[in-house]
Amino acid sequence: MTQGNGTRDRGVLADVPASGPGGHAVVVGGGLAGVTTALALADAGMRVTLLEGRPRLGGLAFSFQRGDLTVDNGQHVFLRCCTAYRWFLDRIGGAALAPVQERLDVPVVDLDRAEGNRLGRLRRDALPVPLHLGRSLAAYPHLSLAERASVGRAALALKGLDPADPALDGQDFGSWLAAHGQSARAVEALWDLVGVATLNAVAGDASLGLAAMVFKTGLLSDPGAADIGWARVPLGELHDRLARKALDSAGVRTEVRTRVTSVSVNENGGWSVQVPGETLEADAVVLAVPQREAHDLLPEGALDAPEDLLRIGTAPILNIHVVYDRKVLATPFLTALGTPVQWVFDRTEASGLKEGQYLALSQSTAQNEIDEPVAVLRERYLPELERLLPRTRGAEVKDFFVTRERAATFAPAPGVGRLRPGARTKAPGLYLAGAWTATGWPATMESAVRSGVGAAAAALGALGRSRGLLPDFFEEAA
16 A cells, blocks of 8 residues: 555565666665665665655654644754754755754753752853853852862863773763762763763763763864754654655655565575565665664674674653643743753644643653553652642643653663674675664764764765765764
């Protein structure tokens, strides 16, 4: 059955020829990594078939319907320094739908103050690094004067680290912060405020190499690097509808509800990709699926240590959705201290809600809550929202529900860097893509897109095809 925009449900694939003038590539997985790979290969002149087991594209960054609401499974943001994901948005025609704030400005509310909630802000000035954050840090009310000075010294020390140094991968960020004079309060009110949202781990559980990469790139590279962007429309509008449209325009054949059961070398030295009842022949195959699924599909000998893929841990994210009968939050988002609540986003307009306000709470490092019943989470979080947002007191809760991603990201634990494989395997013509591969970034949309470009670059290079149409960051990703 044919779907809109030329994308087909699981059906007859026998009409897909094995090869042609540009060669044929099969991309397994329709998340951001797979869509990026397919677009990059098609732009370079290859014929591409994209296979996705779900009925939609977008991977873990998707939308669904709940009555009249269009709901994102979780709140996803990106930064101005995420050049790959911003290229992806531009490539699919969605950049205007996910703009970046003009200047970094994050409201931070502390609920631990005896005198009542205290508001601070992390914002930047139009000054060079590191002065761009100087005034904000000097006035940050959630740290003492001595703690603020200590944070500045630690930031300068962090700036001197090389995130690519393998020695940093084996150390944890929390120990490094303690060794550089950071109090428990400074870690909670600043370092983890940023790190938990970007790494999905507290400092003590995060690789120093990945943490250094995040803070150096986001806060210590360019004055505007940490400006925040987010979709003003449902994620499905970007990662599914517009992505399908771009794939169709590029000539990619996209098959959803099509699960790959095996990948093997054929008698001609190419690749056979098996789906139920069908076999596709290809010159190149890219596995753009989660690490455990990639492990199960890899033919013997494709990696020296395929078991390493199973050693890459996963970390959950819990998303709590609350619909009120009135407006209770006056800003697009905020973050909080002294409460289980981490980040709160206003998703009213994007969801299509006509009356009241829809808030989405994004709860990273949710290992202790990911399986809690909805009733328990409701009892815990509604009072916290009343503490955080006084306007919720007396407001009617029209809906309360939860979305859970138990393996939302790979766990950025010390030592994970040596487990992450590159795009190339030992099997000629077989490549890997995914946020969990060796992009140098944590498990973000940016990492997923970079991995897709890197896999495409590797495949094109091996086939002797020009990589000139790839985006200008591909050298880093390849």
